[in-house]
Amino acid sequence: MENGLIVLGLDPGTRVTGYGIVREISGQAELVATGTIRTPVKRDMATRMGFIFDKVRELILRHSPAEAAIENVFVSKNPSSALKLGQARGACMAACATSNLPMGEYEPAKVKKNLVGVGNAPKSQVAFMVAHCLGIKKPDWPEDASDALAIAICHLNERRMRKLTGM
Amino acid sequence: MENGLIVLGLDPGTRVTGYGIVREISGQAELVATGTIRTPVKRDMATRMGFIFDKVRELILRHSPAEAAIENVFVSKNPSSALKLGQARGACMAACATSNLPMGEYEPAKVKKNLVGVGNAPKSQVAFMVAHCLGIKKPDWPEDASDALAIAICHLNERRMRKLTGM
Numbered sequence: 001m002e003n004g005l006i007v008l009g010l011d012p013g014t015r016v017t018g019y020g021i022v023r024e025i026s027g028q029a030e031l032v033a034t035g036t037i038r039t040p041v042k043r044d045m046a047t048r049m050g051f052i053f054d055k056v057r058e059l060i061l062r063h064s065p066a067e068a069a070i071e072n073v074f075v076s077k078n079p080s081s082a083l084k085l086g087q088a089r090g091a092c093m094a095a096c097a098t099s100n101l102p103m104g105e106y107e108p109a110k111v112k113k114n115l116v117g118v119g120n121a122p123k124s125q126v127a128f129m130v131a132h133c134l135g136i137k138k139p140d141w142p143e144d145a146s147d148a149l150a151i152a153i154c155h156l157n158e159r160r161m162r163k164l165t166g167m
Numbered sequence: 168m169e170n171g172l173i174v175l176g177l178d179p180g181t182r183v184t185g186y187g188i189v190r191e192i193s194g195q196a197e198l199v200a201t202g203t204i205r206t207p208v209k210r211d212m213a214t215r216m217g218f219i220f221d222k223v224r225e226l227i228l229r230h231s232p233a234e235a236a237i238e239n240v241f242v243s244k245n246p247s248s249a250l251k252l253g254q255a256r257g258a259c260m261a262a263c264a265t266s267n268l269p270m271g272e273y274e275p276a277k278v279k280k281n282l283v284g285v286g287n288a289p290k291s292q293v294a295f296m297v298a299h300c301l302g303i304k305k306p307d308w309p310e311d312a313s314d315a316l317a318i319a320i321c322h323l324n325e326r327r328m329r330k331l332t333g334m
Contacts (some may be wrong), residue, residue: 045272046237049257050264053220070213082246086253087260090216094258097217105212 005159006032008065008101009152010056011144012088015039017052018144021063022134022152027160029153031134032063034145045084049091056095068096069155071147072105104155114154126150172326173199175232175268176319177223178311179255182206184219185311188230189301189319194327196320198301199230201312212251216258223262235263236322238314239272271322281321293317 004023011018017039021032037055039048059065070092076082096103109119115129127146131139133153139146171190178185184206188199204222206215226232237259243249263270276286282296294313298306300320306313 044270046235046260046264046270048264049260053261053265068213076246079243079246079249082249083253083256086250086255087257088253089250090254090257090259091261092257093213093216093254094220094261097213097215098220103211103213 005067005156006063006065007152007155008056008059008063008068008096009148009150009155010068010070010092010096011148011151012052012070012085012092013144014045014048014084014088015041016144017055017088017092018142018146018148019056019059020145020147020149020152021059021065022149022156024156024160028135029133029156031136031149033059034141034149036142036144045087049087052088052091053095056092057099060095060099060101065101067104067155067159068101069104069106069151071111071151072107104158106151106154106158111150111154114157115150172234172323173230173232174319174322175223175226175230175235175263176315176317176322177235177237177259177263178315178318179219179237179252179259180311181212181215181251181255182208183311184222184255184259185309185313185315186223186226187312187314187316187319188226188232189316189323191323191327195302196300196323198303198316200226201308201316203309203311212254216254219255219258220262223259224266227262227266227268232268234271234322234326235268236271236273236318238278238318239274271325273318273321273325278317278321281324282317 006023009020017037020034022029039051112121113119130149173190176187184204187201189196206218279288280286297316
């Protein structure tokens with residue numbers, strides 16, 4: 001099995017975009033970096049989308065991930081929130097695609113099932129499993145960062161599974 | 168009044184993004200370029216958002232607009248369509264913001280009122296006024312391109328108005 005594959009997980013939002021970068025070492029996920037991109041909320045939306053794009057590109061340049069993963073979310077019932085979320089997703093997607101990173105998309109239930117075993121697991125349990133998978137005893141990252149790490153770990157697991165099953 | 172200001176108008180969509188580039192000459196709008204960006208529909212969404220980003224950046228490099236304008240739309244009642252539209256908007260916004268273009272956002276009713284005089288004007292009337300403003304007798308561009316030109320012309324008009332009224 002290949003070693004050292006680095007994956008960038010993203011949890012986009014117009015205010016806060018979480019990121020989590022993990023490396024696969026001998027089938028285990030290892031933390032590379034995690035955190036949040038906070039957009040300048042007083043600026044106009046286009047400026048904020050440019051900000052997200054630039055920061056994601058910086059992360060890619062610094063950590064050289066080979067692949068990216070994003071939640072294929074849809075929770076909002078409000079078209080206006082959906083439009084905003086879509087904008088942040090579009091900026092993230094453009095940053096990854098223009099860096100030639102293939103991007104996996106996963107439903108929220110898929111991410112939960114992958115990490116915890118059930119699709120309706122509570123957020124706290126997903127956060128616990130994220131820290132456990134990475135071998136971190138006392139995680140000190142915010143929720144958006146944890147969500148992004150969950151997506152990155154899910155992507156690594158799914159990828160490994162596809163290789164093992166030859167699918 | 169300054170001469171030669173170039174504005175890039177964008178009408179984003181995940182399948183088709185219309186663009187219209189106009190130049191202001193002595194208070195009149197002049198056509199520079201217009202057309203559509205058609206994303207590779209068989210590719211994944213991230214690739215398509217990267218495609219839109221790259222094409223908008225190409226337009227900016229080729230025509231050197233100083234400002235951009237986009238419709239601050241919300242027509243869809245469907246959160247899923249809103250999310251998709253948002254993604255295309257995010258890619259367009261990121262391309263303009265990372266090229267340091269300030270971006271104006273206009274409600275659809277504002278664009279119609281600006282060009283035709285009434286906020287609920289039919290699309291055909293807007294298209295007619297777009298061609299008229301640009302002095303083009305037989306416009307041969309598709310609807311998405313015409314919509315993008317309308318936004319660019321609206322931006323020029325609003326900008327001129329703000330200068331005249333000192334607002």
